[in-house]
């Protein structure tokens with residue numbers, strides 16, 4: 001048995017629907033899922049905001065099998081790889097795997113813990129929602145996720161905004177003022 005933290009994101013097409021396929025795809029192994037967050041794009045590519053969720057899953061899978069299942073769901077969402085850190089229909093990242101302690105790997109196919117998670121409010125803020133005591137191994141030592149979030153630039157934190165639960169109806173946009 002291992003426990004994994006996964007991050008899913010989408011900003012092309014039906015992003016909320018794509019995130020729902022991840023929750024459905026891991027339904028039998030799901031321990032917790034955050035609400036949806038609308039997040040400013042990370043990584044310097046100009047593009048639409050993302051929707052992101054973080055999930056905790058547990059089951060009889062190796063780290064590679066968590067990655068493979070995520071990749072299957074990306075493919076089902078017709079994921080294409082064009083621009084690094086660019087727009088996508090669905091991205092599923094493995095953030096950590098715990099198997100009697102955090103799995104550490106420098107393998108480029110699956111690097112664990114995910115080396116960029118520590119810089120990503122769109123991963124850490126939803127993770128904290130579902131696990132307020134979460135810890136993350138970093139090369140500088142094991143850190144509390146709440147401390148990592150507190151250490152991020154405030155603009156990064158403020159770019160991550162609650163956008164409702166996945167099972168809730170999509171919030172209606174009341175800002176356009178077109179109803180008359």
Ligand SMILES: Nc1ncnc2c1ncn2[C@@H]1O[C@H](COP(=O)(O)OP(=O)(O)OP(=O)(O)O)[C@@H](O)[C@H]1O
Nearest residue numbers: 084085091092093094095108109110111112114116
């Ligand atoms: N922890 C990990 N989670 C997901 N993919 C990983 C991980 N470590 C290595 N990879 C590899 O990274 C490759 C590229 O992944 P992807 O295209 O999703 O990158 P990205 O989302 O653009 O960037 P980032 O890796 O910064 O999230 C994948 O084919 C996968 O094998």
Ligand SMILES: Nc1nc2c(c(=O)[nH]1)N=C(CO)CN2
Nearest residue numbers: 009039040041042050085122
């Ligand atoms: N806010 C946010 N930014 C991103 C995301 C993501 O899921 N959310 N995924 C990316 C793909 O590598 C690049 N940038």
